[in-house]
Amino acid sequence: MGSGQVTDWQGMHVTVAGLGVSGIPAAKVLHARGAVVTVVNDGDDARAREQAAELEALGITVRLGDGATLPKGTELVVTTPGWKPDKPLFEAARAAGVDIWGDVELAWRLRGPDAAPWLAVTGTNGKTTTVQMLASILTAAGLRTAAVGNIGVSLLDVVLGEQQYDVLAVELSSYQLHWAPSLRAHSAAVLNLAPDHLDWHGSMEAYAADKGRIYEGNRVACVYNAADNATEDLVREADVEEGCRAIGFTLGTPGPSQLGVVDGILVDRAFVENRQQNAQELAEVSDVNPPAPHNIANALAAAALARAFGVPAAAVREGLRNFRPDAHRIAHVADVDAVAYVDDSKATNTHAAQASLAAYESIVWIAGGLAKGATFDELVAKSAERLRGVVLIGQDRALIREALARHAPQVPVVDLDRTDTGAMLAAVQEAQRLAVAGDTVLLAPACASMDMFANYNKRGDAFAQAVGELGAGA
Template identity: 80%
Template sequence: MTAARPAPGPARFDDPADFKDARVTVAGLGVSGVPAAKALLQLGARVTVVNGPAGDRQRAEAAALEALGAEVRLGDADTLPDGTELVVTTPGWKPSSPLFAAAAEAGVQVWGDVELAWRLRGPDAAPWLAITGTNGKTTATRMLAAILTAAGLRTAAVGNIGVSLFDVVLGEPEGGPYDVLAVELSSYQLHWAPSLRPHSAAVLNLAPDHLDWHGSMAAYAADKGRIYTGNQVACVYNAADRETERLVREADVEEGCRAIGFTLQAPAPSQFGVVDGILVDRAFVEDRQNRAQELAEVADVRPPAPHNIANALAAAALARAFGVEPAAVREGLRAFRPDAHRIAEVAVVDGVTYVDDSKATNTHAAAASLAAYPSVVWLAGGLAKGAEFDELAARAASGLRAVVLFGADRAVIREALARHAPQVPVVELERTDTGAMSAAVGTARDLARPGDTVLLAPACASMDMFTNYNQRGDLFAEAVRALAAAGGQEEVGPADHGR
């Protein structure tokens, strides 16, 4: 690791007062764009929002912003409005978008919502403990927030997790200012956040994902690695993932910042790990060469699947980097309640366990889920986002009872299974309406045997057939509960278990 370079970006907008009467273009409506536009209007900026083709939701959002004083241009996403001094983009817009090419030609900088929120922090703003990774970001961030809360700190889980950073940065929280923030960041957000400098940060893992947006694995990894830039106390990495360690080695950090690894094995000095079922800290102790600090038991992590224990270790490492006492780590992990659609056990029907992991939207996440169960009827498919499935099929083959495939890119998975798991029965569903999920569950029921797990871990995005992964998981759970009701079984859920 090397000393940090000065923060990039124009001095024109280094102070919130600089935004008064500034002409700012916001690219995109939605979860990030609407809060960004409202924040800029609150600062007195002249805001123009551009967006592509509009449905009912976008038109309603546009009307609300126009009532606040913004200009909204629906259906014209490529043209840079005259006089634009700054572009603020929502995460989904690709770097190759014509709007950004026009901005570059005009010498106008493009920021993301995270960059804008970072710039708007006050001088006494709460430090950020930041988390990214291909999988596990939301779970680890919420775990971190639970630990910080258990330590008596005022905190919030914000960012890509669905809670707007602007509400935290510009709002007046009830009960006083925050002490520290747990911030989930996507690769999209990090790409557009050149000035971000967290107190400490973690990259949980790296696997091919969103390559259609980034253009290559190297570009994707580089954007993830931006989270380490300027770290003050700790760069937390996955000792089992050499790419995350490489990103730490290449990061520009503050003098004295340490590289802290986490592992599911016994930890080396400056690592967090597991010894005889105990999560331990061998980094933030006085004599890390010879001793480790007990933090919690594996049983305190729900579920105690390997990838979830890794999430807990990363969250614990960031909390300890901030000075949290060991007892708060245990208390926070015990208090943590995972989000829906993350290894959620829905029901046991005729001796078969049905598990909803609809959030497993890529191969890396699906592999973690499949590894948690010895005999699986796997429900998979959707939009592959350019991913390849050979490695996943080879790793999962020995634990597969059968596979039920659906969605636009199911053939890619079928072909990988044919190469690496030819002995596994595969059933493809051609229907593409949302009722396909009920059909998939029915097919899985016929294929499963007592003791098996029917696992929805699609390894793909959902938008070819469903509104989002939440709807996909909800429909799976609805179909399973219908099976349970028909058979006089009792459902187990909602025991939402987290990645």
């Protein structure tokens, strides 16, 4: 089907794989354009039947409980991001020579001839923060923009809506990139790479390759993390447009074609005249909220993409100052008896937790939950010298306890044999007992939350409530 826009959908037989956040809008959009749409879905529960009825009322065919069989006559499959590439439906489509697109690919194909360029961000951790920082910087530069994509704002809605944009800040997951073969961003960044979602991708190599798709066809800049060689390798392997540059970001002193930090100042040696000799001050470390090392890296990546788009240095500073991080992302909850309590419930994997632990000198760490196949030896070994004590909760806490016994045997560990929501108050009370003035009690679970809480937001809320009860009793 090529990589250009599809102008005539009339009568085209399209199969949409999966109901849900992206499947339903895709089905409606394609139906409105005259396509003959069939939605297939593995599940057949009450929610799915309700969604199916809504689509069937429009004239869309829905097959519940049968997501494995390719409907006869299918000319295109559009899938929701969560469906694994090895599903029988996709194998049948590939055997029949039928293209498979994701929601991002569909949005890319449906955008108009004067559509806003995309500045795209992916990585194992930091994507949402970086995209929000980027949007704040672009807004400070007077540009019409929005933070969209995997951040919870549908690209289809944005591309087909009436609002006009100058440029879009786009967060893309590895799932979305896997199914977006023709996406070509203005500039893109891969923030970092660590094992994640390997059950979906099948291997670390496949996961990295899908992340690397974000660089394909970049026009101006491929932004990589100088501290993470795997991200630079992906730039080398990418097929980009003539003149596109590799731009590194580093927490150290930047070389030519890099952004970095010098004496507490974020500086640009990439988008300046005579970059061998010159550097442009962009902002101070204190302009970044919070100024933790991994978050400064996020700010540098956002600044690099904005500078690639021609944004002036003053807008970088203003945009970073205006940015407010999401809840549950290194959020300072309170100080109680000269101990800081910090909520990083969003640290749902080891890579995110390591970044969080690196931000503080002396920590009582609250960790545990659903490990999702992760191992904890590297995380514990790198963080051991910072740990005053550890409080473990959740289903897979034994994995962390065993890593602590191997790599930090001197650190006191409280193992709470509980997975009820009330365990958080007990955990915070135990952490208070272990902490001394000047310490940070850090909730950075390195695990998913669903063994105890509906999501990481609820887990963070429980932590904040527990800290509030400490403060009330102080």
